[in-house]
Amino acid sequence: MFDFKDQVVIVTGSGSKRGIGRGIANMFAEAGAQVIIADMNE
Numbered sequence: 001m002f003d004f005k006d007q008v009v010i011v012t013g014s015g016s017k018r019g020i021g022r023g024i025a026n027m028f029a030e031a032g033a034q035v036i037i038a039d040m041n042e
C-alpha cells in the first residue's frame with residue numbers, strides 16, 4: 001500500500017451520493033494522509 005504519512009490530500013466532490021469520494025478519502029486516510037474533504041453539497 002502507498003505511504004501518505006506527512007502528506008495532505010484534498011478530495012473534491014467527496015460528498016458524492018455514489019460514495020466514490022468517500023471511498024477515496026478513506027483510502028488516503030488509511031494510507032496515513034491528512035485528508036481535507038470538500039463538496040458543494042454539505
Ligand SMILES: NC(=O)c1ccc[n+]([C@@H]2O[C@H](COP(=O)([O-])OP(=O)(O)OC[C@H]3O[C@@H](n4cnc5c(N)ncnc54)[C@H](O)[C@@H]3O)[C@@H](O)[C@H]2O)c1
Pocket residue numbers: 012013014015016017018019020021038039040041
Ligand atoms: N460514477 C462512475 O462510474 C465513475 C467512473 C469513473 C470516473 N468517475 C469520476 O469520478 C468522479 C465522481 O463521480 P461521481 O459519480 O461520484 O459523481 P457525482 O456527480 O455523483 O458527484 C460529484 C460530487 O462533486 C460535487 N461537486 C461538483 N462540483 C463541485 C465543485 N465545484 N466544488 C465542490 N464539489 C463539487 C457534487 O456536489 C457531488 O457531490 C467524477 O469526476 C467522475 O467523472 C465516475
